[in-house]
Amino acid sequence: MxxxxxxxxxxxxxxxxxxxxxxxxxxxxxxxxxxxxxxxxxxxxxxxxxxxxxxxxxxxxxxxxxxxxxxxxxxxxxxxxxxxxxxxxxxxxxxxxxxxxxxxxxxxxxxxxxxxxxxxxxxxxxxxxxxxxxxxxxxxxxxxxxxxxxxxxxxxxxxxxxxxxxxxxxxxxxxxxxxxxxxxxxxxxxxxxxxxxxxxxxxxxxxxxxxxxxxxxxxxxxxxxxxxxxxxxxxxxxRNLRDFRFPVQTVIRPDQSFRGFAGTVASGTVRPGEEVLALPAGTRSAVETVTTLDGDLDEARAGEAVVLTLADEIDVSRGDMLVRAGNLPTVATDVEAMLCWMAEEPLQADRHYLLRHTTREVKAFVDEVVYRVDVDTLHRDDADTLALNDIGRVRVTTAAPLFFDPYQANHETGAFILIDPYSNATVAAGMIRGEALSPDAVGREAARLERTAETRMVSPNVVWEGHNVSREEREAEQGHGAAVVWLTGLSGSGKTTIAREVERRLFASGVRTMLLDGDALRHGLNGDLGFSPDDRRENVRRVGETARLFFENGAITFCTFVSPYRADRDRVRALIPPGRFLEILVDVDLETARERDPKKLYARSDAGEIEGLTGVSAPYERPESPELTLDTTRQSVEEAADAVLAALAEAGITA
Amino acid sequence: MATARYRTSHLRTLEAEAIYVMREVAAQFERPVLLFSGGKDSIVMVHLARKAFFPGPIPFPLLHVDTGHNFPETIAFRDRLVEALGVRLEVASVEDAIAKGRVVEETGPEASRNGLQIVPLLDALQEHRYDAAFGGGRRDEEKARAKERFFSHRDRFGQWDPKNQRPELWSLYNGHKNVGETFRVFPLSNWTEMDVWQYIALDDIDIPHLYFAHDREVFDRRGTLLATTDFVELQPGETAERRTVRFRTIGDATCTGAVESTAATLPEIIQEVAAARQTERGGRHDDKRSEAAMEDRKKQGYF
CATH class of the missing domain: 3.40.50.300 (P-loop containing nucleotide triphosphate hydrolases)
Structure with missing residues (x-):
């Protein structure tokens, strides 16, 4: 035979x-x-x-x-x-x-x-x-x-x-x-x-x-x-030998005389003396040595596990990436990807996952399923979600930027997995196609670039391992948990009034608190922002980051913002650990709000003095599943405050 | 020592993969530990750990689950290695577990302490709150291991559930876990016995002399050549005689079989492994108990 x-x-x-x-x-x-x-x-x-x-x-x-x-x-x-x-x-x-x-x-x-x-x-x-x-x-x-x-x-x-x-x-x-x-x-x-x-x-x-x-x-x-x-x-x-990408796995620092960055070269090559850029900080230095147990090397190539030392003392840690200054990956928080769903529980668009990409892990939302592929016919079907074994094209938004290349050009920097933060299971495999640029995203991106022209790399990278005194230690010491309580609703709904009442009562019982009010912040931190969709988005982003700082300091942090866009609020939610972000819809009849009109905004809107007032000439996207809904058309301030305090106790944040 | 670089060599590819896995564990877990048996696979792991964290020290201790039935050469080698590297060694003793009544010694002429290692191992993991334990397991060793992950999730009881393992894609390893759960991590997953030997030769790694041909008193028990030691008694019909043998694995002396061999150098061993018609676990008495023996031990928390 x-x-x-x-x-x-x-x-x-x-x-x-x-x-x-x-x-x-x-x-x-x-x-x-x-x-x-x-x-x-x-x-x-x-x-x-x-x-x-x-x-x-x-x-x-x-x-x-x-x-x-x-x-x-x-x-x-x-x-x-x-x-x-x-x-x-x-x-x-x-x-x-x-x-x-x-x-x-x-x-x-x-x-x-x-x-x-x-x-x-x-x-x-x-x-x-x-x-x-x-x-x-x-x-x-x-x-x-x-x-x-x-x-x-x-x-x-x-x-x-x-x-x-x-x-x-x-x-x-x-x-x-x-x-x-x-x-x-x-x-x-x-x-x-x-x-x-x-x-x-x-x-x-x-x-x-x-x-x-x-x-x-x-x-x-x-x-x-x-x-x-x-x-x-x-x-x-x-293997991709063109584009030097070095995701840092861990920092090797045996003593004061040596500080090296351990990792496997994802793609490309690097030699001592060559200039590199550290992402996300954007700081520059030069490779000093390629260190291994078998001696220093004159080059590190794709696939090799090495330790790189740099000529300057710049701040680099796990999850950062060293690249060549003239050959950058895309840095973005909105990406389009093909996703293969691997879990029994289908994809849920309204909850966050952990996205692991190179040596980096960030919170992420799958904002949209663009289409699902019928793997047998290659037809593109409309779909709202992906179930076990489904493959589809999606848009993903991350809480901190990814540094990536399209998967087809670089598997190592184009691949990611999604992890369910509750079950810890690996639920999906993703392959990045590129940055997501819808028409309004293009505008947003241009605006963002304009604002941060010189410092584009200083994007919201939030890695919190470095706190000297951890939040957990603070919580143990103060005897209550930290949280971010986000009150959203129309102008005149009573957000600030309720938050002030709740904060007063908590403070009286020795709880560490903070209140971030929309108007107050627009006088300082956000004084450069207006009320366009882009500026509202940036406003909420900065508030979210600020709230997170107070949260890490152990405070129950109240944020009172109209925050009309669901995606913006969800981005803040993604910054805070599950169970510690309480979204409260302060609901009210538009007529009641008009009657209250504490800032005379409705009157000025009617008089044509201001444009884009939420609820009148700009949309308000109601939360789909807030932790708590207050109805201030009917409830008194005291009743509403009672309900917020009860919600905090039920969430285990206060005793 | 400036070893020549074999850029595309399969051994350097496997080495880089194992180093990557070890660094991921050091970064993702709080208290890793390396399970050290004194065998060649765990010696190779220690060598890889040195490479992974050089010029820093190995950032985790070694844990030896000691059945008390060791070849004396194994212990001497272990102690020398630990001293030379300055790493911490923890010993989980089966002997102590028996004394404390945590496990009951098997009786009879074929008694083995292999299965008894599970309890002292899990006790040690719990006592020291180790959350990830490196094992030298390789997928080529045994059928139940062919589907094992690099990051193998274990529940609070140290048990492995073949139906509840996470898919592993690219080199993205998911070490998330709940309190009390642990991981076993196998950096040598993709290595074969031949790869291990070739790598030992390539990097000139020191291993115990038991692996090289030497004269020793042995006897034949159902096709397995066992060394005469204080821990095994000859049964009727068995006779001990001196032969030239070497060990392909080093484990509990009561069940680790020798092979007749004159291979006294690494090249000779590699030649012999290449021509071998038996897997190295073929000399392991304990695996033969049933077709699914390994799978059962693994589910309970075996290495």
């Missing part, structure tokens, strides 16, 4: 003892169901490259025999690749399993993932680190939905190389026309995707044709065997 090809891979030989210094590493993913012969194919690669040990073989022979699955003395090779007892009993594979084998040329890591529709998340996981994808197509059944799904995921995850293994050629009499028809059909589909390097190989995993050894049955096929292809495909050029 098969013959040894003298020019083929030497997979049958054990690696020579001294050849290993020249070996490199190839990570590939296989996706497919048992029906496609995937497990058999992997079993064949391991078996024919002599990577299966006798005791492993004995174990599966025993197991095959015990279950009556041995077919004519050939053990069920699929048993080699399914691990856990729960799976063996159910006869399915439910997760990514990693397999290893080596030839004299290369070490291989196989991320073996099952192919059913419900396992998209496993395919994505396996594909995230792969250099190459093997897509299995059953020659007798042709290109199936599942093959198309694999191709889409390979494209989405930017796997540089794809091999279409047309399996079970023995069942179609090794007919070249069958192979060609499948290759044509696959190519037609792949043309719609972003696949750069696609090869096709006719194989029979069961019989061994063109897997490790060249087939005698298909003289019409002149190309490589699968293993020969895996051994020779060039992956050296796949």
């Amino acid at each position: 098969t013959s040894h090809d003298s020019d083929g891979p030497a997979g049958g030989d054990a690696p020579p003892a001294d050849g290993y210094l020249d070996m490199d590493l190839l990570r590939f993913t296989t996706a497919g169901s048992v029906d496609d012969g995937k497990s058999t194919l992997i079993g064949r690669l391991l078996y024919d490259s002599k990577s299966i040990f006798e005791d492993q073989l004995e174990a599966i022979e025993q197991a095959s025999h015990a279950r009556g699955q041995d077919d004519g003395g050939v053990p069920n090779l699929a048993l080699l690749t399914d691990g856990l007892r729960a799976e063996r009993e159910q006869g399915i594979t439910i997760d990514v399993a990693y397999r290893y084998f080596a030839t004299p040329r290369r070490k291989f890591i196989i991320a073996d993932t099952p192919g059913h529709v419900q396992y998209t998340r496993n395919m994505v996981t396996g594909a995230s680190t792969a250099d190459l994808a093997v897509i299995l197509v059953d020659a007798a059944r042709g290109v199936q939905t599942q093959s198309r799904r694999h191709a889409f995921i390979a494209s989405l995850l930017g796997i540089p190389h794809v091999v279409v293994a047309v399996n079970k050629m023995d069942l179609v009499d090794y007919d070249e026309r069958v192979f060609r028809a499948i290759v044509d059909e696959f190519s037609g589909f792949a043309a719609k995707l972003d696949l750069r390097d696609v090869d096709s190989i006719p194989v029979s995993a069961l019989k061994g044709d063109n897997v490790v050894d060249r087939s005698a049955e298909m003289p019409w096929y002149q190309g490589s065997t699968l293993l020969h292809h895996l051994e020779n495909v060039s992956v050296a050029g796949d």
Whole structure:
């Protein structure tokens, strides 16, 4: 059936003892169901490259025999690749399993993932680190939905190389026309995707044709065997060596004489003497040394784990990124991304997640699902949310800026995961397409740039590990928790009156408090801002940051702001730990508010003196699920204050 | 020491991956610890930890779960290494756990203390409030480990739930946890036995002489060559004899099998491993108890 090809891979030989210094590493993913012969194919690669040990073989022979699955003395090779007892009993594979084998040329890591529709998340996981994808197509059944799904995921995850293994050629009499028809059909589909390097190989995993050894049955096929292809495909050029990006993992400071930044070079290269810029601070310095235990290096390249020392004492910590001054990543808090949802609980747009990107973690909202992709047809469907195994395009807003490149240009700085802050589970995998620039975002961005032209890098980076006395210590000492109580509502609704009453009562019982009032802050900190949507947004952003400072100081901080935009309030919420931000809607009839009109704003609006008054000529977006709603059309100030105090006690902030 | 750089070498790729993982743990956790058995995998981990934090010291202690059934060479090697590096060593003793009644010694000629390591290990993690423990586990070792994560979540009871593990994408590791929960972290996940040996040769790492061929009194127990020590009694029909052997793994002396070998240098060992037709755990008596033996031990909190 098969013959040894003298020019083929030497997979049958054990690696020579001294050849290993020249070996490199190839990570590939296989996706497919048992029906496609995937497990058999992997079993064949391991078996024919002599990577299966006798005791492993004995174990599966025993197991095959015990279950009556041995077919004519050939053990069920699929048993080699399914691990856990729960799976063996159910006869399915439910997760990514990693397999290893080596030839004299290369070490291989196989991320073996099952192919059913419900396992998209496993395919994505396996594909995230792969250099190459093997897509299995059953020659007798042709290109199936599942093959198309694999191709889409390979494209989405930017796997540089794809091999279409047309399996079970023995069942179609090794007919070249069958192979060609499948290759044509696959190519037609792949043309719609972003696949750069696609090869096709006719194989029979069961019989061994063109897997490790060249087939005698298909003289019409002149190309490589699968293993020969895996051994020779060039992956050296796949890494981004242009754009120097160094996410700092940890600071190494054994004594006063040494301060170095440990990390793995995400992309590009750097040499001593070269100027670098630290993000987010924007400070400049030069690399002094590339330090390792094996001695200082004259260069650090993508993928290498090193310690960099700088010529100047600049402030750099975990989550910061060193880059080259003339080659910056995008710095933004609004990004567009493709997202694969991995949790049973669907995506919720009104709650925050933790977004982990390089060595950085920030709070994030998924503001919008732009569309969901039907992975089988590539159709873009309208969707409000993403459920388990869904893939879609989204807009994400983060509480602090990300420093990123588009995923397709740089996997290391374009990938992120979302973590549920309550369950701690990893709920989604994201691939950044770019900065989100909707028409009004473009305007906002221009305004922001104008305001911060010289200091653009000094964006709201809020890393709070550095407090000398932590909030927790302050809380323990003062005997009550800190919180931010945000009162939102129309002018004249009673926000400030209620907050003053509550603060008075708390202060009387020894509670540390602070009140930030809209008008007061507009006299100082925010004196440069008007009432345009952009300025209102910036107003609320500054107030949020200020509130957070008082919060970290242990105070129950009251903020009384009209704050008409939901997204702005949510951004403040994202700054504060869950359970410590109380959004209170101070609700009132517009007529009642007009009657009160404490600042004569309604009168001036009616007289045409001011424009853009919330509730009259500018919109007010009501909170969707505030922690508390007060109705001051009916409630007295005392009753409203009682309700706020009760809410604070219920949240466990005051005793 | 200026070792030549093998930029694209698979060993340097694996090394960088392990260093990255160790630094993530140091940054994400408050009290990590490195589980040190005295075997080659844990020695390689210590070597990688030196590299990860150089020129600083290794920022976490070592924890040895001591079954009391050690080869004396293992303990001597351990103590030398700890002294040379100036790291703190904690010992969790199975002997003490038995004395305190925390665990009950197995009886009979095939008694093993391997399973008994779980309680003193978990006790030590709790006592010192370690929140992440590095283990030398590799995915190639055993079927149950093929799906193990780099960051493996354990519940408050130290247990591993195969259905409740987080997907790991790219190099983004999620170490978030609730109070009382811990992680086991496996920096060598993607290494094979061959990679470990090649790396030991590449970086010229010192390992105990037990790994090299030497003359020793051994006996055959159901296909496993066990060394005669104070901890094992010969059963009827078993006879001890001197043979030239070496150990492929170093664990509890009562269940760690030797192999007949004349490989006395690292290149010879690599040659031998390359030609081997048995996995290194093939010499582990305890894994043979049932098809799912490892999975069961893992669920309870084994390494």
